[in-house]
Amino acid sequence: MSSKFFDKLSQNFMEILNDKDDFNPNENNVKAIIKSSVSAQIFDVILKYIYGGIVNLENVETRFSFDLMLAANKFELDELTNKLETHLIDSKASWLKTYFSLIYRAIFNENNFKKLENYCNDxxxxxxxxxxxxxDFNSLPESALVSLIKRDDLQMKESKIWDYVIKWGISQNPTLPTNLEEWSKENFLTLKTTLQKCLPLIRYFHISNTELFDKIISYKKILDKQLCKDIIQHLAAPDRPVKSIILPARSFVVIEFPSQAEIPKEPFSTIISEEHAAEISSWIDFVVAKVKGTDDILGGYNPLAWDNTYYNGKWMKTKDSFIFSLKNNTVQNSILGRVKDSKLAICNVSKTLQNYIGPHFTDFYLYSDYSDFTLDNENYCSIKVIFTKNL
Incomplete structure (x- = not known):
């Protein structure tokens, strides 16, 4: 991606120079840029943008684009920041999902990436x-937690949301006693202060009476007096009106499947049987290949996401990946090999090899000189090296 920027470039640059927090003149009236967290490579791109209005992201890794976006935000280069933010969402969704936790915390720590915030929160x-x-839930920025629990479409039971809010609040105050019965008035006040932006977002009157009694009443001292009074009244007389604001119930998505009578009776698959599908249907993101001349099915599961942006390729770390073999149409003979060396579980191959090598699970990967895995016999499966069992 190569982009030209001119509209707001001069305006952004003047704002940078006028920022006394980051730029201080020396005795020669030369302003020094104080941004120690920015790498030399990224700063070079920033300078080319400032002086030439051009940013070239051809053959750069996605992480570099992300770090460049963070740096552009620090330099208050709004146009570049917005362009990179849009680029990541539109073109690098797979990478964003792979490094979701890292990205989520970074954007909320900066609190200036609304498009990415909305993308992640969706x-x-x-x-x-x-x-x-x-x-890492306990290290979640407060602004991120607030942005989530205020959503009407958060697909989580309200009492569970309460549990996590309390957990997060307590984790921010490690000196609080572990036994709630030992809490003082000051302890409850500390938690109430920590959660002052979260507590009004809980849908208390959409929690069952049993859970209100079991979970909420124990922490009644962190609630406003009127809300506490209304909750107690609601427990005794749920039909009686209350003075507190009643937030709407969260909307849950209900997926409706067609009845069996509406499903056409066609062959399930030319590769795997319905019994095999039942076994692997919950594995979500997997690769399946049939061994030529047999009924054997080989495959692998990648819990991350495939990323084709690495110029030199990169090994991805995960302990949750596995490879499998479904033999002779019988589940009883199936083989499952789990990761032994999590650092070498998944390989995102380099750009130069992507025309030849497909999904790569180290001990098992697809290969073709013709960019078509059905035209030659070069697909590879090794004796167990990284995974626990042979296929």
Missing amino acids: IISKHPSFIFENS
């Missing part, structure tokens, strides 16, 4: 586990 609203069940 994904999380449908798949909350991406963030809420992540091991």
